[in-house]
Amino acid sequence: MSTTTRILSGYEPASVLSFFEDICAIPHVSGDERAIADYIEAFAKARGLSCYRDAVHNVFIKLPASEGHESAPAVILQGHTDMVGEKTADSTHNFATDGLKLKVDAEGWISATDTTLGGDDGIAVAMMLAILDNPPQPHPAIECLFTVSEETGLEGAWAFDPVAMEATAHTMINLDSEAEGVLTAGCSGGMRTDITLPVTCESAEGVAVRVTLDGFTGGHSGVEIHEGHTNAIKAMGRILSALTEPYDFSLISVSGGGKDNAIPRDCTVTVDLRDTAHAEDFARAVTAEAEKLRSEPNMIPADKSFTCTAEILPDPPVLSMDDKTTHAVLSLLTLVRDGVLSMSAHVKGLVAHSRNLGIIKTLTDGEGKPTAVKFSMSTRSASNGHLDDSQRELTALAAVLGGEATHRARYPGWDYAPVSPLRDLWTRVSEGIYGVTPRIEVIHAGLECGILCDKLGEMDIISVGPDMRDIHTPREMLSIPSVERTYRLVCETLRALA
Template sequence: MSSIIDGLKPELVWKHFEDITKIPRPSKHEERILEYLKNFANSRSFEMREDSTGNIVVLRPGSGGGENAPIVIIQSHVDMVCEKNRDSDHDFMKDPLQLYIEDGWLKAEGTTLGADNGIGVAAAMALLDMPDTVELPPLECLFTVDEETGLTGAFALSGEIIKGRTMLNLDTEDWGEICIGCAGGGDSSIYLPIGYKKAPSDFLSFQLSVEGLRGGHSGVDIHEERGNAVVFLSSILSALQSIDCRLVSIQGGDKHNAIPREAFATILISPEAVSEVQTIVSNREKSLQKEFGSMEKNMKVILSGLEDSPDENLTEESQSRIIGLLRTLPHGVLKYSHDVEDLVETSNNLASVKINGGKINVICSTRSSIADALESQRERIAIMSNAYGAEIEQDEAYPGWAPNVNSPILETTTKIYSEILNGKPNICAIHAGLECGVIGEKVDGMDMISFGPTIKGPHSPDERVEISSVDKFWDLLLKILKELSKK
């Protein structure tokens, strides 16, 4: 039976990647992919270690002359961000991904692809499947859980299950780059109590929606100043405050680390105000298109009538507070680094809003490469939230990863990368969370870098991986390990 990956190189990496795209693996629901990896290791008689969180280490002895070399850790995370287009009926808890190729890129129909970090997982599995004649050092293939919702697996990692002190993280998303540092970050969960009152019987019910935005990763894409559907929707609702318009419900965004692509509100409008509301909405759409048109070419602002009219709407005070809070909370780049050109230092993603019980829940995800700056911004978010009568919960921030320009593994990788590229790779730090920062704090003396193939649109249904870059990434990985097997 033919497959979409037939003929793609390297065959072993693509085979494993296709296999894992058939296995549901949302964050916090990794039990099936973990079972698959355990069966994979057991069927090949590899030693395996596991901690109480679910992180797995599969051990492959050195081979081809690398038997006595120092252990190298190959690290990837098994979970994926599950985002889909509104018209998709894909069920991430049970359905396999539907893959297709377009213009040299592998994609999934209407959903995230999970190349972040499925390609890394597949590459680790391919290494485990290498013949004994291949020159490799002893490997500890570390598969972590729940990276995408807070680096849970890395935070809870037992240092006892890994012995190596050189680590290759396979979660960077640009071929030609070596990542040697990353931002830290932390979430803020804001809970605003709301009240309801009886809705006017003659008011008409409408859905106001912002749709078709690009979304994307709240770290690596934040500098592009893409539109945020929650921000756009709240700006329109704010413009409607002076009109007899009642807010019933609001929802937008989903994942803390994804820029919201869609947002929706149910509103009630007095019959005599409908025309004025339509004009304001139309004008706001034109204004947003003028401001973001080249970036958000598919953006739509839609006001559509609803058949059923709700019995209740938010009180004036609740409506004013939620709109005010959403208009006050920051979104986007807050500061660029003074030391590294074009590096975002601090940012905030206004990630989601939804009604949960008698409260409106707003999630913000803040990132910074400076720990004090991170906590300062989270303090500001708490003060803003409290000013509107909201409660706030802030989880422990995860640490950034401070660059080590004198790293031995960086020197080795740069040399090999330069030979492949016929030029220098881009050595960089990224404005996103990598597990390296957490693992480096837990395990003393860890020497690490991160690299990978080119992946665009992570955390959105536009996610895609450049097929040709996977072959080059695999070649680089094998050459690095061959060099390390001689140490």
């Protein structure tokens, strides 16, 4: 027994919180899950439970059904062992060696001093260990899957081998949600696409004008794609394409955005304006186009405070892209479909298919001469058909404009199932105990469930969890009363499944 004070002792559910406090003492940021896997494996060995650990440190523990309930279908409980390691600017915390310093406020919110708490998803690990330690009676066969590196690319889920681990369940409760009273019932899949258009250069003849758009709100390309944020790269395409008729210019360089899964907030393009006498006019015309954009009735208010500058550079340009290249780049910016592509026919308000053009950049050779313009985008849908469609669409678009598309990092979605006995059961149990009907949500972003569902075959899945706030930040908090209610729901659902 440790002699240090147990911050969480005295709170309920005692067993879950005791395991959680143990977990918080073990460093376990993404990619560093060996020690926590050791702890879980030792837990299983001490109790004589069948335990399988794979090369990436995913752990799978099986608990047989209680006597007389062997014919009840097995259920998988699942959560991830890794946490995001974020700390305050002045913190000296070392995530590789130090345990977290827990505290609890008057309302029962647990947090860690100066760091993330890892309630996401340590509380799932703790709940699974508490269930394996002292299961609700009666219970079906329970298979607990502890995955690694969820936060950095769902790597544990990708590595999970249901055959090697002898997983048999077709029902799964994922414990990686962060809002009590919400039941997640589906998620999207997705893929990344890069289109490169080759650049032919020629000697520049005019004056260089740099156009910069900045200060758009941006956002997550999945869960915020329906909110109407302006894509800074598409906005740049609109402004420049509107000026190709009155002005004779070609592109020198383009760059915008930073991540293919974030809606871009900025974009900068430098052009070679051949009609040097009208540089001031051109700069004014750019601003006028930006004002037209700002007055679009459909623009969200927060985006209206974007800035647009058109700056005539003192040094004459040396090289610019030729007209054909310029035309191809501007055409792509006009033609590529971005934002919400279609809505779900089954779930009201759910985006079914979306795309985000997240990054544009000019690739150069060793001497700084442009060789290609690269566009990186992320497409999402739970439907494989949509992703196939998108793949063909972007391949065709690139080919028509003389470029090439490559698709990568494709991952499967978890399609909303119109019929789900587990969802109905969880809802009944929640209504029975708390009189609360959970809100069913399907999210337009990737979860481990999509990959696991694809690997396990026919699965009935729900994703649930207790209330957390500000996850992935040093302000992260986890509600003890919510853990207690959620844990009881999980236990009662297991009892009902038996």
